[in-house]
Amino acid sequence: MPDAGTETLRCDCGAIVMTIQGDPVARAICHCHACRDLYGSTLLTATAWQPEQVTHDGDPEALLDYPHPLRAMHRYSCRHCGELVHGQNRLGMIVIPNARFARHHAGQLPERLAPTMHLFYASRAFDIVDALPKYLEGWDGPLYA
Ligand SMILES: [Zn+2]
């Protein structure tokens, strides 16, 4: 195994401190409507982690849980500074936007966290020109050709 990093992420005000261990389960750019709705962004570039890889060391009271009204998804933000700190997908995995890691590394996303695929490309708002595989829906389904 290559050196698996440990990352510590703090929200803007420092009330929420997350320690993330090991390598992500998935690294993707997601174009689905659910992410667009939940994260308020045309596409979501993020990594997904098993819950046991992520520990909260800050103030537990600071974490504000927003459950999506229709889907089994959550968005967590800081009650004090309002920063979106992570989400939870319908598989129970912790979803962390790449921007959080990039900020922690002076604006540069570590290569080991870089996206490896597009998901739900069939729902995209605009075409993307890159060399990554583009799954029309989930990564167990067909690719965009
Ligand atoms: Zn905060």
Ligand SMILES: [Zn+2]
């Ligand atoms: Zn999505």
